[in-house]
Amino acid sequence: MTATKLSISGVGKNFGAVRALDRVDLDIAPGEFVTLIGPSGCGKSTLFNMLAGLLEPDAGGTILLDGKPGKLLGRTAFMPQRDLLLPWRNVLDNALLPCEIEGLPRAETRARAEKMAVDFGLRGFEKHFPQQLSGGMRQRVALMRTFMFERDLMLLDEPFGALDALTRSMMQRWLLDIWARYRRTIIFITHDIDEAIFLADRVVVMSARPGRIKLDRRIELPRPRDAHLLTAPEFTAIKRELLDAVEEESLKSFSA
């Protein structure tokens, strides 16, 4: 097992005259759950697009996955903000989409998906179409699709951003459960500080544009975590610290 799953160094990105991302350095260990938080437009999604291989970093930056450089397209499991379920495919076929693109044997992946559907609370809904599902369920299908694309590094871009508060906190606990069972490395973008702390081994705060890493805070709260943690004193202490950092950056991006 290598010490680092992902190693980002000196990665920056310009869009024309706009500097979106400024020299980002970040190392992530295998199996780690890292949440990424920062003001809107700080380049979080740009960073994700580069990690998914959809966008090239500017010259000088390197991204090493498992210690190796090279094309990232198809090597990380990327989940965009919107669920992007295809309306002509039922739940199971949507989840099977990445396997189908990879050309994996159909019967085998189908059996795997049917088993996984139980963990994702989708049992009995395999034949339903996306437009028949609730928001939380659609998001679980999208997550399952990401898990079906068996890559050690998962990039989740605000997966619960569009959900109501109750569904969201349920989904957070559920995701931790799934993560404990499937043991993947996760980078998770969020705008919600509670969510960032509750989920993470590490919270990384990004600065206002041009995005840089402002704070890298290890969260040593015990696992498994439950809803009571949100009101525990050690949680609020971390929250205060992170809030200060995030607010400062939000103000900067507001006045800019």
Next chain:
Amino acid sequence: MNRAVILRGILGAVLLIGAWEFSVRFFALPQWILPPPSGILATAWSGRAALLPAAAMTAYEALSGYAIGAVLGVGLAMLLALAAPLRAVLLPMVVAVNSIPVAAYAPLALLWFGTGALSKIIMVAFIVGFTVFLNALDGLTRVDPAAIALLRSFGAGRLRLLWTLRLPAALPSIATGLRISTVRAMIVTLVTEMLGSQLGLGWTIFQAVLLIDFLQVWAAILVASIISLLFFGVVSAIERRVVFWR
């Protein structure tokens, strides 16, 4: 479609035909202005031996042209969806050609391909091909960029994107093109037949006008309308089944 909608449609048709029959009789309209529906039906029935072959020919021309045009339209759109530079060069030309009224080409088609079925099939294939092509290309190229990025992140290449994402995403617009095309196919067939042919409902109508036989004109129009409605209805029904998510 539920039964209430169908029933209301039938009721509307019955009322319209009733009002038509009544006013023709009440105002004693001369036949060359408007014959009564009962007279049209009687003429269609007694003249069925001549109307049926004409209807079969018209349907054959319209359907063959439609099928050829649909395949060519979708095929060409898929090809151009893969080749953006070629699309940029060809598309303005295609739009320009398409905006010329189709009846203008009909005499040329007769000159080049004769007064048989071929000239009609080519005319129909031409108009249907354009309609389907433009609709299909629009659907194929107006796919959510985020969905494209997602599939690319799973390792999908251009062909895979076309087959798994672009084509199904374009089905609603392709279906719209196919539905609009049914009526256009019938119109073009009838118009081209009127300009020159040996058999067909358009030709029947044209001949009957020359012979001042207005009941026969209306009988042919009735048969053409039935074919057109059936054609439209079948394609719409298939569309609702295939594009079930719209």
